[in-house]
Structures are given as structure tokens and as C-alpha cells.
Amino acid sequence: MVTYFKDIYSGLVSLFIGMEVTFKEFFKPTVTVQYPYETLTMTEKYRGHVELIESDEGKPNCVVCGLCQRACPSACITLAGVKPEGEKKKVLTKYILDFTRCSLCGSCVESCNFNALEFSKEYNLASTRREDFIFDLLQRLEARNK
Amino acid sequence: MSSPIQLQTDETFVLNVGPQHPATHGVLRVKMEMNGEYIVNAETVIGYIHRMHEKMGENKTYPQYLMNLSRMDYLGALGYSHGHVLVVEKAAGIEVPERAEYIRAIMVELNRIASHLFWFGAFVMDLGGFSPLMYALQDREYILDMLEAVTGSRLTYCYFRFGGLYNDIDDDFIDAARRFIPRMRKSLIKYDKLVTGNIIFRKRLEGNALLSKETCRKYGASSAVARGSGINFDVRKNEPYSVYPDFDFDVPVYHEGDSLARYMVRMKEMEQSLRIIEQGLDKLPDGPIMPKKKPKLIKPPAGDYYQAVETARGSFGVRLVSDGTKTPYRLKLRSPTYSNMHLFDESCRGMMIMDALAFMGSLDLVIPEIDR
Secondary structure, three states, rough: OOOHHHHHHHHHHHHHHHHHHHHHHHOOOOOHHHHHHHOOOOOOOOOOOOOEOOOOOOOOOOOOHHHHHHHHOOEEEEEEEEEEOOOOEEEEEEEEEOOOOOOOOHHHHHHHOOEEEEEEOOOOOOOOOHHHHEEEEEHHHHHHHH | OOOOOOOOOOOOOEEEEEEOOOHHHOEEEEEEEEEEEEEEEEEEEOOOOOOHHHHHHHHOOOOOHHHHHHOOOOHHHHHHHHHHHHEEEEEOOOOOOOOHHHHHHHHHHHHHHHHHHHHHHHHHHHHOOOHHHHHHHHHHHHHHHHHHHHHHHHHOOOEEEOOOOOOOOOOOHHHHHHHHHHHHHHOOOOOOHHOOOHHHHHHOOOOOOOOOOHHHHHHHHHHHHHHOOOOOOHHHHHOOOOHHHHHOOOOOOOOOOOHHHHHHHHHHHHHHHHHHHHHHHHHHHOOOOOOOOOOOOOOOOOEEEEEEEEOOOOOOOOOEEEEOOOOOOEEEEEEEEHHHHHHHHHHHHOOOHHHHHHHHHOOOOOOEEEEE
């Protein structure tokens, strides 16, 4: 009989101890971000989808070696280039990233020896259409330069 | 007014829990044969999220497969990547710089705490308490922010490389980790007050789903499921790998075998992980994070290699059979939750459904990791 009442007493005390925790937390500052009114800036090393890096002249650094294409585990990258007469390096004519398959592993950026690829900091990528995720990186580069 | 239907003792019905059910935490389906509120028979049905990770391992080159591992267990991804890189390094004979191994251990332990925190919140939510989840997620967010600043992603890291790491840690990370340790210790006291001591919580879990040592051995259970039943087995201690022998930590073992014991093991494990992180930060050597000599193309010599690691969910093993080419001949992934889950069918017989769901929560199931 005594243990019965003791149990009830200790049980009640345990509930009040828990309530004390929530009561204290009630007065603590808010930690959530009020999205979409507030947004977070991504960290320096954040890995978004890839973007082409341009040289000082505004042209892509890419020399169409195709290492990124080979390194990609999911075959997201399609690229093509031509070699203009009298030039030593190839010029990029097409760089398509199929973001629907990309798993953001960063193999392409790591494989690049010419400092031609970087991660974008973009994360608001929502769409109802599949085609919106087929990125033409060359076009995006031109759009950035405009 | 009609009288309530009286079930006959031999009259049963089938209750289908899942594949989309909040208590199963993913796409797991449980076919339950019920007699009223009591379970007569249960059968777990898996395969709803099978992605052929093992088969992909046979088709992709070694570096291409790195990102697959973090997609198995999305809560404690780094532990799985650790197992994979260790076995390939063992096979290809790649030496890892000491600094890289220390950073790996620190990262894996942080990830273990993050995983346990999420489990803690979800488990208490299964039992009907909502606010602990919010506190747990707040602490977990702190870890994820730290990991994001270094690895570049929050869940599916792809941070380890054969021979080292993708990025080195900086002073900001070390400061943040040092600040995190006392903060987390304080939080653990808070969780103790809020949940562990709570009479309703204790009464529901004490004596719930008793698992014997034999059952755990029979099914190959590991992690807190085995350690809550008195089996003192932790791969980090029993088959030491990486730099774990350098750390001083204990393996929490409880002998009760009930859901509360499994809960306690995980809570104590977080404390031990904090100790490992603390020691790792103190002992962190300087140096490179990638070896000087590293083969350009990874082609391990033909042979059979195995490496087990202790992940947040238990003992994870990778068996690699190489035929000397640039893709593995076979890559077998032994996932701990697969074994832990199969306990459920046998052990939940005769339980009430609410108790069975509490039991399932205490097993810490992550379904993509079971299905692979």
C-alpha cells in the first residue's frame, strides 16, 4: 500500500520535472527560420548542381577533355566541342547537365583539371516539369554574363 | 442499441500496417493477424524501396559507387561510407594518412549522435510525446550545419575518398565541435529529465518486448538491440578498425532485454560518442588528408575482402570479391537493420498492437537500408 502511494507521488514529481523543462524552453529565443520570408545563405563548400567557370574573357575554361563525363556515376553530363582551325584548344559548344539523375557527388568537379566546373549555391529548385531540370550550362553562363 | 461485437478466441482478422504508415518510418509493411488487440502472427514485408545497390556495385567503378553508400541509411550515412572505403583501401593496399582517419572517426561519431537524436525524437513521438522531437532536431540541426560546412551536404554526404577525404576540416569546424560537446551534454541531461524519468514513458517500456540473448544471436542482431539484451559486442571494440583503438570509451550494455534497455543503450552511446569526439579533437594530428601515392585507377588484386564497421544501427559489413578489374565482381552489403527487423516477426506474437509499435520503434529501423 505504501509503495502504491509512493509510486503515484514519484510519478507525479517526474511529470512536473518534465514540465519544468518545457516551461523553461518556452522563454528561449526562436531557432527556426521563417521561410520564405527569410532564407539561409549556403556555406562556402555547399554542393549544388555544377556550373561552368568562365575565364577573364568571359569564355568557359572547359577544354572538352570529357573527364567529367567519364567520372559521372549516373551519366548526367553530355558535352561536345569543336576545334577551330589554327587553334590549339577545343571550344565548348554544348554542355548539358541532366539534373534529374544527378546525385550531387561532386565527382565531375573533382575530376576536372582545368578549373572549369564549380558548385552553384542554388537550392530553390522546384518544378513540376521534368524539362526544367535539363540544364544547358553554356546558356546559363551566357545568361549570367548578360 | 446493439451490443458490441464479441470476438471469439479462435476468430482472427488481418490488419495491414503500412507500407505507408507513420509508425513504420518508411515503406515497410507488416501483415498482422490479430485477435482483438492482440497479435497472433506478424509478417514483415519488405522490398518496396529496393534499388539494387549491390548490383550497382558490380556495374560501377569503385569511385563511382562512393555516393551509393550514403543513400542506404540516410540518417547515419557516414558510417556506411566508412565501411566501404575501408574495405577498398584494404583490398587495393592504399594507405590512409593519420589525420584523415581521425577526421573520419570524428565525423562518423557526430553522425552517430545525429542519427540517435533523430531516433530518440521519432521513438518518443511513436509513443505519443511530441515535444522531445523538436528538442532533438534542434541539436541535430547543429550537427548537420557543422557537417554541411565541411562536406557540402546535409544527409547524403559522399565525403570519404579512397585514401582520405574530400575536404579538410577548418578551425571553424573544430570550434563548433568543441562548443557542441558541452551543449550536447547539457541536452542529454534535459532529455533525461524530460523523457527518461517520465513515469508514463517508463511504465510503457519496462518489460516491453523482452528479447533473450539467444533470440538476438539467432537473428544476428547487433547495435542496441543486442547490447540491450546483454550481448557485449561492438565492432569498434571487438574487431578494432580505423583509429578506434586510440580512443578510450565504454560500450554500454544492459541486461534487461526490454525496450527501455535498448533506449538506454542508445542514450548512453551518445555520451560515449561525445567522449570519442573530444579525444579525437585533442589528438588530431597535422598532415595531409590524402596519401602521396595513390593509384589513379583503382584495381584491387583478385581476392575476397571483408570489413565490418559499427554504424549507428549496428554492425555493417562489406564483402568485396574482386577479379582484378576496375569494377567489383561482387559487393555484398550486410545491413544491420535487416537482421534487427526480422526479430519482430517472432517476438511480437501475443503482444498488444500498441506495445508492438513501441517495440518496433525501439529497433530503430531505417527502411532504405533494409531494402538496399
